[in-house]
Amino acid sequence: MNAPFSPSRRDILKGTSALVVAFSLAGSRLEAFAQNAPAAAAKPVTPDQVDTFLAIDEKGAVTVYAGKVDLGTGVRTAFAQMIADELDVPFEKVSVIEGDTALTPDQGPTYGSQSIQNGGVQIRQAAATAKAALLEEAAKRLNVAKEDLIVTNGAIGARSSNQTVTYGELIGGKQFMLKLDPAAPTKKAADYKLVGKPIPRLDVPGKITGAFTYMQDFRVPGMLHGRVVRPPALGAKLTNVDESSVKQIPGVKVVREGDFLAVVADNEWNAVRAARELKSSWSKSETLPDEKKLWEHVRNTKIVKDDVTSNIGDTKAAMAAEGRKLSATYDFAIHTHGSIGPSCAISEFKDGKLTCWSASQATHNLRKQLAKMFSMPLDDVRCIYIDGSGCYGRNGHEDAAADSALLAKITGKPVRVQWSRADEHGWDPKGPPTLIDLRANLDTAGQVTAWEADFFIPQGAAGMVELVAASLSNMPTDTALSPGGIVQDSAIGYKFPNIKTVCRRLETTPFRPSWIRTPGRMQNTFANECFLDEIAAALNVDPLELRIKYTDPADTRGLETLKRLEKLSKWERRPSPQKNVTGNVVKGRGVSYVKYELVRTYVGAVAEVEVDRTTGDIRVTKFYVVHDCGQIINPAGVEAQIEGNVIQTVSRTLKEEVTFDRSMITSLDWASYPILRFPEVPEIVIELIDQPAEKPWGAGEPTAAVVPSAISNAVFDATGARLRSVPFKRDKVKTALQSA
Amino acid sequence: MTITLKVNGKSHEIDTDASTPLLYVLRNDLGLHGPKFGCGLGQCGACTVQVGGRAMFSCIMPIAAIGGREITTVEGLLENGKPNKVQQAFIDEQAAQCGYCIAGMVMRAQSLLQTNPKPTEAEIRQHMRPNLCRCGTHAAILRAVKRAAAA
Ligand code: FES
Ligand code: FES
Numbered sequence: 001m002n003a004p005f006s007p008s009r010r011d012i013l014k015g016t017s018a019l020v021v022a023f024s025l026a027g028s029r030l031e032a033f034a035q036n037a038p039a040a041a042a043k044p045v046t047p048d049q050v051d052t053f054l055a056i057d058e059k060g061a062v063t064v065y066a067g068k069v070d071l072g073t074g075v076r077t078a079f080a081q082m083i084a085d086e087l088d089v090p091f092e093k094v095s096v097i098e099g100d101t102a103l104t105p106d107q108g109p110t111y112g113s114q115s116i117q118n119g120g121v122q123i124r125q126a127a128a129t130a131k132a133a134l135l136e137e138a139a140k141r142l143n144v145a146k147e148d149l150i151v152t153n154g155a156i157g158a159r160s161s162n163q164t165v166t167y168g169e170l171i172g173g174k175q176f177m178l179k180l181d182p183a184a185p186t187k188k189a190a191d192y193k194l195v196g197k198p199i200p201r202l203d204v205p206g207k208i209t210g211a212f213t214y215m216q217d218f219r220v221p222g223m224l225h226g227r228v229v230r231p232p233a234l235g236a237k238l239t240n241v242d243e244s245s246v247k248q249i250p251g252v253k254v255v256r257e258g259d260f261l262a263v264v265a266d267n268e269w270n271a272v273r274a275a276r277e278l279k280s281s282w283s284k285s286e287t288l289p290d291e292k293k294l295w296e297h298v299r300n301t302k303i304v305k306d307d308v309t310s311n312i313g314d315t316k317a318a319m320a321a322e323g324r325k326l327s328a329t330y331d332f333a334i335h336t337h338g339s340i341g342p343s344c345a346i347s348e349f350k351d352g353k354l355t356c357w358s359a360s361q362a363t364h365n366l367r368k369q370l371a372k373m374f375s376m377p378l379d380d381v382r383c384i385y386i387d388g389s390g391c392y393g394r395n396g397h398e399d400a401a402a403d404s405a406l407l408a409k410i411t412g413k414p415v416r417v418q419w420s421r422a423d424e425h426g427w428d429p430k431g432p433p434t435l436i437d438l439r440a441n442l443d444t445a446g447q448v449t450a451w452e453a454d455f456f457i458p459q460g461a462a463g464m465v466e467l468v469a470a471s472l473s474n475m476p477t478d479t480a481l482s483p484g485g486i487v488q489d490s491a492i493g494y495k496f497p498n499i500k501t502v503c504r505r506l507e508t509t510p511f512r513p514s515w516i517r518t519p520g521r522m523q524n525t526f527a528n529e530c531f532l533d534e535i536a537a538a539l540n541v542d543p544l545e546l547r548i549k550y551t552d553p554a555d556t557r558g559l560e561t562l563k564r565l566e567k568l569s570k571w572e573r574r575p576s577p578q579k580n581v582t583g584n585v586v587k588g589r590g591v592s593y594v595k596y597e598l599v600r601t602y603v604g605a606v607a608e609v610e611v612d613r614t615t616g617d618i619r620v621t622k623f624y625v626v627h628d629c630g631q632i633i634n635p636a637g638v639e640a641q642i643e644g645n646v647i648q649t650v651s652r653t654l655k656e657e658v659t660f661d662r663s664m665i666t667s668l669d670w671a672s673y674p675i676l677r678f679p680e681v682p683e684i685v686i687e688l689i690d691q692p693a694e695k696p697w698g699a700g701e702p703t704a705a706v707v708p709s710a711i712s713n714a715v716f717d718a719t720g721a722r723l724r725s726v727p728f729k730r731d732k733v734k735t736a737l738q739s740a
Numbered sequence: 741m742t743i744t745l746k747v748n749g750k751s752h753e754i755d756t757d758a759s760t761p762l763l764y765v766l767r768n769d770l771g772l773h774g775p776k777f778g779c780g781l782g783q784c785g786a787c788t789v790q791v792g793g794r795a796m797f798s799c800i801m802p803i804a805a806i807g808g809r810e811i812t813t814v815e816g817l818l819e820n821g822k823p824n825k826v827q828q829a830f831i832d833e834q835a836a837q838c839g840y841c842i843a844g845m846v847m848r849a850q851s852l853l854q855t856n857p858k859p860t861e862a863e864i865r866q867h868m869r870p871n872l873c874r875c876g877t878h879a880a881i882l883r884a885v886k887r888a889a890a891a
Contacts, residue, residue: 072838072875200834207839208830208846209823210774210814216840217773268768269760272780340778340786340874341840389776390838390875421779636834640880644837647876670783670872678868681878 043175045105050133050178052105053126054083058172060154062087062094067107068119069099070203071361072390073700074637075115077201081633082120085194086127086187088151089167099363099385109362111393111462111515112485116633116696117600128184130176138165189631189692196692198636203387215359215388215397216344216418223346223414225268226407227275228469229261230427233663234511236282245279254278255410260472262403264411268418275420286662288510295331298435302507304459310491313498318450323441326538330438330527332708332726333657335431336667337516338675341389342419343396343428347405349412353380358401359388365464366398370405373470373477392648393484394465394514396428402469402477422668429465429514430658432458432483434523438531446539448550450498453531455490455524458483458513459505465514481508484515488597489524489705493558494532494550510660517648518704521596526726529592529709533576533716542573543713544591558595558602561626561689565591565604568687569624576717585612587621588718592706601702602628602689605646607682607710611718616733620650620682620711625703628689631696635688638699643684645700649707651676657727743803747772748816758804763787765803766813774814774843778872785871788844789813795851797870814843817850826850829888830881837875844871849885858889 044052045065055063064083070076080094097103099110107119131151138156139146142163149156157164206212231238238259246252246263252274255262261280265271289297319325345358354376360366363383371381383401391397400417407415419427435456441449460481470477487503536543544566551558565571571591578588588611593604608622623646632638655674659667667673712723715733721740725732742755747770754765761780766772766789778786780799787799792809817824823831826849836842845868852859852867859867864885873881 072836072840074837200831201836204834204836204839205823205831207836207842208814208827209818210772210843212839213773214776214840216776217767267756269757269764272764273757273759338874339840340784340838340872341776342778387838389778389840392874418777421781421783640834640837640877643879644876647878648874651876669781670779675872675874676878677872678865678878678882679862681865681882684879 043103045103047105047107047122048180050126050130050176050180053123053180054130054176056167056171058168060089060093060166060168060172062089064094064096064123065104066096066098066119066123067105067364068110068115069361069385070387071110072387073115073641074201074634075120076203077199078116078633078637079120079123081194081197081199082124083127085192086124087131087154087167089154091194091199093154101363101367101383106364109365109462111361112698112701114698115700117698120633121696124186125182125184126180128186129178129181132181132184133176133178134167134170137170141165192692195631195633196690197634199634201637213386214341215357215386216341218346218357218386219416220346220348220414223416224264224266224407224411225271226262226264226404226415226417227271227420228403228417228423229263229275229278229280230423231259231282233282233285235285235287238280238282240281242279246274246277249274249277253411255407257406257410257473260406260469262407264407264415288660288662290662291660294433295435297510298433298456298506303504304507305505307487307503307505308500309487309503310499310501312500315450315452315498315500318498319439319441319452321441321449323443323449324538325439325441326534327437327439328531328534328724330436330530330724332434332523332526334433334511335516335652335656336425336658336673337392337395337428338673339389339391339395339424342421342424343400344388344416344418345397345401345404346414346416347401347408348414349408353382354405356381356383356401356405357386358383358397359386359391360397360401361391361394366401369398369464369467369477370402373402373467373475374405374409375476392517393519394429396424398465399427399468402467406469406473425668425673426665427468430511431516431519432509432511432513436524436527438527440531440535442535442538446541448496448535451492451496453490453501453528455487455501455503456506457486457503457520458509459507460513461485462515466512481513483509483513484519486520486523489521489528489594491598492528493552493595493598494547495552496550511658511665518701521701521705522649522708525592525594525705526708526712529594529706530712530722530724533590533709533713534722537576537716540575542575544571545573547591547593555595557628561602561604561628562593564687564689565606565624565626568626568685569606571606576713577720578717581718584614585610586718588714588716590710590713590715590717592710592713594702594705596698596702596705600697601699603702603706605703605706605710607707607714609711609714609718611715611733613719613737616730616737618654618711618715618728618733619680620654622683622685623710624685626687626689627699627703628691629697629699629702630691630694632688632690633696635690638688639686641699642686642703645703646684646707647676647681649704650682650711653708653711653726653728655727655729741804745803745806745811747811748813754803756803759802761799762789762791762801762803762806762811763798766798772813772815776840776843778841785844785848786841788847788871790847790851793854795848814846817846825891826853826888829891830884833880833884833887835877835880835884837877841871841873841877845873845881849888852885853889
């Protein structure tokens with residue numbers, strides 16, 4: 001350990017206050033100051049230091065510095081709960097600063113349901129380290145044994161005397177100068193007072209009264225409003241711009257850099273009008289595949305490598321052995337993030353340094369990308385997170401940031417870029433099309449002897465997604481495909497003797513890919529959990545029973561999840577489809593289950609549906625979810641995430657599909673890319689399994705993984721028709737009904 | 741052109757192009773950030789405000805078309821600086837995830853309860869239909885509207 005309580009660098013916060021976006025939990029207020037910011041002072045941001053994550057001022061107020069950000073999930077409140085509890089300070093004394101690259105550590109992007117599991121746990125460890133050091137110092141000051149000390153509301157007292165000393169007195173305003181101790185003891189489960197409680201989210205009142213400042217609401221003095229004029233076709237080149245076409249709109253300037261075309265104006269509406277009215281000519285470009293032959297195109301795309309994600313036993317021999325062979329092909333459409341508020345950012349160049357305010361889920365990565373784009377040293381770029389409209393992955397926020405930075409650079413003024421609806425639907429990166437082949441062998445005794453799967457998915461992982469503005473203007477940017485960790489959940493946890501799952505990584509995919517909530521896990525689990533249902537039907541056994549039968553008996557939490565689901569949903573054990581159904585509108589139920597990424601959060605779900613056999617319309621009427629994400633920090637937050645996962649994924653499953661012609665995306669608004677509306681929202685029944693003594697796991701995505709398969713399996717139960725292609729639109733349903 | 745707008749009980753002289761949608765005037769000229777830009781197409785409801793007592797999409801309403809009608813935004817629902825009944829019900833139900841759609845949802849719900857104080861579940865769902873939410877907060881929003889109706 002370093003010497004604690006160095007009195008040096010007292011004013012870590014003072015020096016940086018100008019640009020800080022602090023979220024004070026006490027008053028639910030967002031302070032965003034943008035004037036004359038001095039450079040951030042020397043607060044550490046490396047993950048090995050306590051001061052990176054925590055500061056305590058003279059009054060005992062605690063500031064948490066989080067690299068993970070609150071995307072509307074409630075993690076800001078959850079972090080405050082965890083840290084207030086760990087330090088034994090009142091909840092109201094904790095405030096959280098998120099995603100400011102000058103002040104907060106790089107804890108990785110806010111994705112993959114890792115904010116609590118990794119980000120929060122790391123900050124908790126910093127708090128535990130700090131607390132141990134504070135207790136040690138208090139023992140010296142009070143001249144008592146450390147074991148004699150007890151902390152109440154940030155004051156350390158001795159049990160044997162009535163002396164106390166506060167955190168503020170011990171450390172107020174100073175840095176800890178301590179290495180984060182990964183072994184510092186955290187509280188025991190029984191001692192938590194705030195963890196596990198449904199503490200109301202402190203950003204919620206402001207969001208409901210209109211007082212909350214979103215990225216889209218933030219303003220910088222002297223800024224211009226920018227709008228980008230997009231090429232009408234992917235790959236089209238700008239051949240001519242007629243600036244006189246917007247002459248009549250006051251205060252407009254046309255900006256062109258390569259194929260990047262934009263307008264700026266001091267009045268926002270004038271910028272919108274100018275972007276609409278500006279006449280420009282572009283070369284013809286037809287680079288996209290024929291939408292009607294999308295799946296042929298995917299199957300014929302060059303495979304650059306195979307990732308074998310599981311290889312147990314010998315599937316080749318097992319498939320060749322005697323038995324009943326099953327095979328099926330599943331596909332899952334291209335999806336867009338569909339943020340309700342289109343992406344927005346503000347950038348400002350000052351004294352050769354770039355500041356960018358963004359709702360990016362990965363400000364540290366954005367900083368690197370902007371530094372690369374403008375060939376600037378990393379130290380000269382600062383990105384500051386401000387809450388935006390939910391992004392559900394890597395949407396257009398980073399691209400809006402690059403747009404605004406480029407315009408700020410060219411105009412010499414701060415520039416705010418607000419994307420249009422068509423920008424967001426047309427130009428945010430997409431969840432790639434996914435094609436999956438499955439095969440199984442069932443022996444005469446009714447055992448599953450082999451399971452084989454091939455997943456046709458683009459190459460790449462969760463990296464830096466190419467910036468549109470950089471590409472259009474020929475500036476440096478990362479060009480490798482970054483679809484996210486889409487190989488996850490291609491492997492299965494069921495105990496079949498022979499399993500082989502292979503991700504066939506494709507050289508290209510029609511649109512710039514990125515991760516959208518539950519990337520890969522949703523598509524892969526859809527195919528796996530539907531195909532398991534096909535096996536259950538082939539064996540004429542109850543599908544829930546089959547899942548229990550092939551779950552590892554040592555996996556008691558998994559089995560408990562399934563058992564509770566059976567009870568919660570009043571599951572009637574019988575094979576699907578149900579017999580003797582009559583009438584036009586038929587009902588069914590389907591089950592699905594996942595142990596997320598095979599190593600964490602358990603989710604079991606049952607969907608109840610009604611299918612209109614004449615129209616092909618599906619209504620999801622009810623959804624039951626049993627969820628075990630280990631230690632629950634805030635049960636209200638977890639439930640909100642589960643509800644959101646269900647509703648959003650019912651929408652994706654029933655309705656959503658990006659459409660395109662040979663040049664460009666054609667689903668550019670909510671009419672051509674409809675999402676679920678209120679009358680279609682299912683009733684949702686949730687049972688949380690809390691494991692206070694276990695590690696906390698993610699809850700932001702896992703439920704979404706089981707939704708499409710639960711619906712497909714329920715439709716099969718109702719009708720005997722198997723839906724293997726998301727979205728389950730009328731025509732597909734009707735075709736499936738005819739062949740059922 | 742110069743137009744007089746009555747917003748949240750106060751009159752404002754606005755000098756701007758007649759084609760400017762009300763949303764831009766509220767957000768940029770009057771600093772009212774509750775109404776949000778979502779689509780500019782009348783498809784999502786993020787911009788919902790009351791015009792003449794009715795819920796409207798402010799993103800597609802040019803200020804020249806408003807005439808003398810009074811405008812209420814989510815900020816104008818506050819009573820003595822405190823959340824009104826509908827807002828309080830949303831707070832109590834924690835009916836926001838990212839919250840970007842929520843000001844519009846509150847305004848839509850407000851207009852329902854003004855004309856139909858005891859709506860059925862089906863009526864609530866039908867009335868709220870124009871407004872989109874991507875976070876899947878619908879279930880909490882429905883609970884909030886029911887709570888407000890019961891309050
Ligand atoms: S922003 Fe007005 S309806 Fe979408
Ligand atoms: S709460 Fe995020 S869009 Fe509705």
